[in-house]
Amino acid sequence: MLEDRRLEVLRAIVEDFVLSNEPVGSKALAERHNLGVSPATVRNDMSALEEEGYITQPHTSAGRIPTDKGYRLFVDRLSGVKPLSRAERRAIQSFLEGAVDLDDVVNRSVRLLAQLTRQVAVVQYPTMTSSSLRHIEVVLLSPRRLLMVIITDTGRVEQRIIESLTPVDEETVSELRTTLNCALTGQRLADAPEAVSALPDLTRPELRPCVATMAGAVLETLVEPQEERIAMAGTANLTRATVDFADSLRSILEALEEQVVLMKLIGSARDTGTVTVRIGRETDVDALRSTAVVATGYGRGPFALGGMGVVGPMRMDYPWTMAAVRAVAKYVGELLGAD
Amino acid sequence: MLEDRRLEVLRAIVEDFVLSNEPVGSKALAERHNLGVSPATVRNDMSALEEEGYITQPHTSAGRIPTDKGYRLFVDRLSGVKPLSRAERRAIQSFLEGAVDLDDVVNRSVRLLAQLTRQVAVVQYPTMTSSSLRHIEVVLLSPRRLLMVIITDTGRVEQRIIESLTPVDEETVSELRTTLNCALTGQRLADAPEAVSALPDLTRPELRPCVATMAGAVLETLVEPQEERIAMAGTANLTRATVDFADSLRSILEALEEQVVLMKLIGSARDTGTVTVRIGRETDVDALRSTAVVATGYGRGPFALGGMGVVGPMRMDYPWTMAAVRAVAKYVGELLGAD
DNA sequence: GCCTGGCACTCGGCTACTGCGAGTGCCAAG
DNA sequence: CTTGGCACTCGCAGTAGCCGAGTGCCAGGC
Numbered sequence A, B: 001m002l003e004d005r006r007l008e009v010l011r012a013i014v015e016d017f018v019l020s021n022e023p024v025g026s027k028a029l030a031e032r033h034n035l036g037v038s039p040a041t042v043r044n045d046m047s048a049l050e051e052e053g054y055i056t057q058p059h060t061s062a063g064r065i066p067t068d069k070g071y072r073l074f075v076d077r078l079s080g081v082k083p084l085s086r087a088e089r090r091a092i093q094s095f096l097e098g099a100v101d102l103d104d105v106v107n108r109s110v111r112l113l114a115q116l117t118r119q120v121a122v123v124q125y126p127t128m129t130s131s132s133l134r135h136i137e138v139v140l141l142s143p144r145r146l147l148m149v150i151i152t153d154t155g156r157v158e159q160r161i162i163e164s165l166t167p168v169d170e171e172t173v174s175e176l177r178t179t180l181n182c183a184l185t186g187q188r189l190a191d192a193p194e195a196v197s198a199l200p201d202l203t204r205p206e207l208r209p210c211v212a213t214m215a216g217a218v219l220e221t222l223v224e225p226q227e228e229r230i231a232m233a234g235t236a237n238l239t240r241a242t243v244d245f246a247d248s249l250r251s252i253l254e255a256l257e258e259q260v261v262l263m264k265l266i267g268s269a270r271d272t273g274t275v276t277v278r279i280g281r282e283t284d285v286d287a288l289r290s291t292a293v294v295a296t297g298y299g300r301g302p303f304a305l306g307g308m309g310v311v312g313p314m315r316m317d318y319p320w321t322m323a324a325v326r327a328v329a330k331y332v333g334e335l336l337g338a339d
Numbered sequence C: 001g002c003c004t005g006g007c008a009c010t011c012g013g014c015t016a017c018t019g020c021g022a023g024t025g026c027c028a029a030g
Numbered sequence D: 001c002t003t004g005g006c007a008c009t010c011g012c013a014g015t016a017g018c019c020g021a022g023t024g025c026c027a028g029g030c
Helices: A002-020 A027-033 A039-051 A069-079 A086-096 A102-118 A170-184 A188-203 A204-222 A234-255 A259-267 A317-334 B002-020 B026-032 B039-051 B069-080 B086-096 B102-117 B170-184 B189-202 B205-223 B237-255 B261-265 B317-334
Strands: A120-124 A134-143 A145-152 A157-163 A231-234 A276-279 A291-297 A307-311 B120-124 B133-142 B144-152 B157-163 B232-233 B278-279 B291-298 B304-314
Touching: A002 A027, A002 A069, A027 A039, A039 A231, A039 A259, A069 A276, A069 A317, A069 B170, A086 A102, A086 A317, A086 B069, A102 A120, A102 A188, A102 A231, A102 A307, A102 A317, A102 B157, A120 A234, A120 B291, A134 A170, A134 A204, A134 B086, A134 B133, A134 B144, A145 A204, A157 A204, A157 B157, A170 A188, A170 A204, A231 A234, A231 A259, A234 A259, A234 B039, A234 B237, A259 A291, A291 A317, A291 B144, A307 A317, A307 B278, A317 B232, B002 B026, B002 B039, B002 B069, B026 B039, B039 B120, B069 B278, B069 B317, B086 B102, B086 B291, B102 B120, B102 B232, B102 B304, B102 B317, B120 B261, B133 B170, B157 B170, B157 B189, B157 B205, B170 B189, B170 B205, B170 B291, B232 B237, B237 B261, B237 B304, B261 B291, B291 B317
Parallel strands: none
Antiparallel strands: A120 A231, A120 A307, A134 A145, A145 A157, A276 A291, A291 A307, B120 B232, B120 B304, B133 B144, B144 B157, B278 B291, B291 B304
8 A cells, every 4th residue: 555655656756757857856746646645745755765775866955866776666567568659650660661671671670769769779680590501602803802792591691801812813703603602502501511611622722722711701601600780870869868968978879889788788688579678787888877778679489580779868768668669679570570 | 471470370270279179369379389479460460360261269358269261271271181100000901901891891990980080980881883793692581572682793782672472482482593693694784774674574474573573673773873881980979079069969960870961971072082171061061060071082993982081070180180081091992992 | 553734954056246367459669 | 560568358267145946854633
């Protein structure tokens, strides 16, 4: 009972603070939300909430603001996921369905998410696992430099530049192409190593060093956890929350330029099958201690194709943001996944 | 004579202001640079320079700061290009030479440029013209969705997702692949249209709608001025110049997220064969009126492969920045161009 | 036992005021 | 044309003081 009202007070504080960005006091709270009790009572509850670490006051004799812990409780127990309106869903769909290729899908998604949530959006390029080789193309860029393009049957395309020690002519390239494709096309990822290691023996001696290099590149591409690409948009939105970040904006931008950091943030939400929220220090990134990350995976199946999410101030409309992220992820998943 | 000293005064003002970010007064100027004249004389010169619009004072009774026009004159007539030290050149080279593929080259370049200049760096992906088709690969993503990968002999790789109205199986895909490659491989860009339009007649009737779609995609890829990709890094550096930008940081970030804007800024410097500087309103982008852009093309030959440059505050060390941009462009050009 | 109204107290932020000093423009002399 | 002198301007920093929102505590009531 009493417990219930306290939580209600916490919710009211979070909601008001998210809206106004000002510490919220007992009087305003009792008025704006019809809690049915007087400001004095609210004060007592606030006092208790502060004791438990859910809220804090920036200065003595100011209103209260939620702490990390307070936001966490709010997200876990006090907020549902605000459903998007029909119009919003339609807008998402129509914005995405004009996409012509993979790059386009990812770019549109990330822009859409940034616009929608008015925050920084991040989308991971889809990664398809357990693929087999479809085709290898070799292009002569200059006598000593070759471009190798590797295509898998899931549609992943990898490019590698190969330096050759000896000059190579078009005929040789053509020969290389044939050799590589004969030996490798259709090979599954797991079987690739043997096929690859057998490669040099199939070729003319003078080409072997070159083929060995290429074989190495193929292996790297298929076996190594590839360096994953991500797209980002809406960094301008960070300046909107200038009050929340103050001078730390710099370090936030720096952190967001680190692929590794982003991958960790977004990637960890990939396979949870739900929208996850990391608040403040929960991000495990010091520069992002004043931000919150809302992320999820997209794509059907037991494993997601990739992750996407937004980074914004802790003072964020969580129910709405979570709904928006979930909705965009759903549409993108449908667009890219099996029908 | 007199004209000479005035210019010297302007140079001194620019140099001091770039260093200190404070309006520079006549006394300090006469002391720090040995102009051989008294502050009063300097004041007269400043007065004249202000009359001509090269400098201005932020408030009455403050020192002078350069105007757009002042910076322009400085760049055009008063500054050379500060050569980079041997160590710096070596650093650039060693940072870039580890690159394994095109993406890697571009990413490394843009990061390098951002770090070096401590500004926002932009690098355009190389675009190779007058290419011919090397190979077309078709991959089945789902029964109604195909991925088409187009490879040209210059190493450009384009991906397109094709929606099919009727379900397609692996066999059909294989057939499509053969048909497309037979008809198009080796075709030059200029000849593509006829070959493409003849395509549908070569295929089974039930596949024609699908082939038509793909043919369209091929045309688009080869004929349309492709949507060019660019990489950006160092946006965090914008916050460094917080004094220069004040609250316009927001709109600058927004402008920088617009591919079109960036392409115009960087692209226009591509084929000039030299480092170009756009100062303030010369950028033709309102949001960037308090910034300057230093850009150049990279890659040998009459036409550049692409453009690269940096965006920073007008209060910038132009000689040094120009040198850095030029140096990075040179190395990247060598790395990507014909040997 | 919990809620309520009253009351004294705290303290951050805003405004007004003032003095300082860097820098200017002008002028008359060299 | 240059120079030193001089009066003037004006932004900035530091100080003082008021205001009001908000708190904590307490005694009385349901």
